[in-house]
Amino acid sequence: MQWFATPKDAKEFFVGHVLAQAVMESTPLAPDEEYMLWFSAEDEEFNDELVARFEAERDAADYERRITGMLRRALERERGSDPDAQAMWEDGYDVLRHGDHYLVIVLKPVLRPGPGSRLRALLKRR
Numbered sequence: 584m585q586w587f588a589t590p591k592d593a594k595e596f597f598v599g600h601v602l603a604q605a606v607m608e609s610t611p612l613a614p615d616e617e618y619m620l621w622f623s624a625e626d627e628e629f630n631d632e633l634v635a636r637f638e639a640e641r642d643a644a645d646y647e648r649r650i651t652g653m654l655r656r657a658l659e660r661e662r663g664s665d666p667d668a669q670a671m672w673e674d675g676y677d678v679l680r681h682g683d684h685y686l687v688i689v690l691k692p693v694l695r696p697g698p699g700s701r702l703r704a705l706l707k708r709r
Contacts, residue, residue, distance in 0.1 A: 592675075593679050598620045599632055600653075602617070614633065615640070615641070618637070622686075650689040673694060676695075679693065
């Protein structure tokens with residue numbers, strides 16, 4: 584089943600999950616951090632000022648780890664209440680990965696974990 588017709592639909596879904604998770608964890612995002620979730624190099628009009636501020640003030644790797652963690656926890660929570668959650672998230676990722684969207688960078692470790700990640704997850708539970 585296809586849940587998302589456009590990249591904008593998929594972005595709204597994922598950004599909504601990140602923002603909700605940030606509120607639940609009492610870690611709201613700064614405007615430039617939220618903007619980066621929407622960023623795409625394909626956009627003709629993007630806010631140079633916010634991107635420059637983000638690059639100057641943030642450690643991108645730390646930001647990406649933080650957002651990936653929020654997405655991972657949001658998916659785990661959603662899987663518990665919606666049997667279609669994984670398929671819906673996969674569909675959204677597939678729609679976005681065909682473009683140049685920054686959101687794909689933080690989604691990939693959640694939906695396409697690399698080798699060894701399952702082992703790390705098992706070890707964390709011990």
